[in-house]
Amino acid sequence: DIQMTQSPSSLSASVGDRVTITCQASQDMRSYLNWFQQKPGKAPKLLIYDASKLETGVPSRFSGSRSGTEFTFTISDLQPEDIATYYCQQFDSLPITFGQGTRLEIK
Amino acid sequence: QVQLLQSGGEVRKPGASVRVSCRVSGYSFHTYGINWVRQAPGQGLEWMGWISTSHGNTDYAQQFQGRVTMTTDPSTSTAYMELGSLRSDDTAVYFCARGGVATGFYFEYWGQGTLVTVSS
Numbered sequence: 001d002i003q004m005t006q007s008p009s010s011l012s013a014s015v016g017d018r019v020t021i022t023c024q025a026s027q028d029m030r031s032y033l034n035w036f037q038q039k040p041g042k043a044p045k046l047l048i049y050d051a052s053k054l055e056t057g058v059p060s061r062f063s064g065s066r067s068g069t070e071f072t073f074t075i076s077d078l079q080p081e082d083i084a085t086y087y088c089q090q091f092d093s094l095p096i097t098f099g100q101g102t103r104l105e106i107k
Numbered sequence: 108q109v110q111l112l113q114s115g116g117e118v119r120k121p122g123a124s125v126r127v128s129c130r131v132s133g134y135s136f137h138t139y140g141i142n143w144v145r146q147a148p149g150q151g152l153e154w155m156g157w158i159s160t161s162h163g164n165t166d167y168a169q170q171f172q173g174r175v176t177m178t179t180d181p182s183t184s185t186a187y188m189e190l191g192s193l194r195s196d197d198t199a200v201y202f203c204a205r206g207g208v209a210t211g212f213y214f215e216y217w218g219q220g221t222l223v224t225v226s227s
Contacts, residue, residue, distance in 0.1 A: 091212035
């Protein structure tokens with residue numbers, strides 16, 4: 001199984017800040033990596049797919065990249081509505097696995 | 108528009124079974140698989156498995172093998188997930204999400220979630 005180690009587990013930042021979350025894969029994998037945003041009481045929402053592709057309708061302040069087995073998710077200009085928990089998810093091989101999540105708060 | 112509509116919340120006693128449904132609309136049922144993901148209170152997301160809606164084959168996460176059964180009813184565009192031998196730590200919100208081997212597990216569409224409570 002591919003384990004995804006996500007960090008940090010929580011994060012506090014100010015409006016306008018640049019925020020970065022990382023997911024480290026336990027082994028080499030293709031770029032079958034998604035990033036989701038989840039707000040309380042709601043289903044997750046796909047933001048980034050294939051590591052760096054922006055889902056239709058998602059603001060361009062969200063982006064993703066990879067370097068080797070490290071995947072990075074960035075919010076370039078944090079907005080109040082970005083308060084949520086963020087998850088990475090790999091589907092390079094079954095079983096599909098998620099990172100532990102990053103809870104983002106606004107200072 | 109694409110929609111995945113799940114059945115309502117359930118309460119079960121330990122040892123019982125529960126079946127959750129996921130009815131899809133807005134696209135052809137057999138073109139995308141259905142996955143089941145659960146989330147215990149205050150916890151992260153856990154993939155349970157998926158079913159191919161075109162062939163009916165399944166792939167379950169190891170921790171659910173022997174307890175979970177995923178099926179479909181193409182006549183009503185509905186997928187089902189049945190979990191047996193319920194324990195208190197099966198209390199969670201259960202989601203269905205669209206995706207599969209042929210189309211990619213992109214999970215771009217999700218059901219609204221079904222809360223299953225296991226309590227004596």
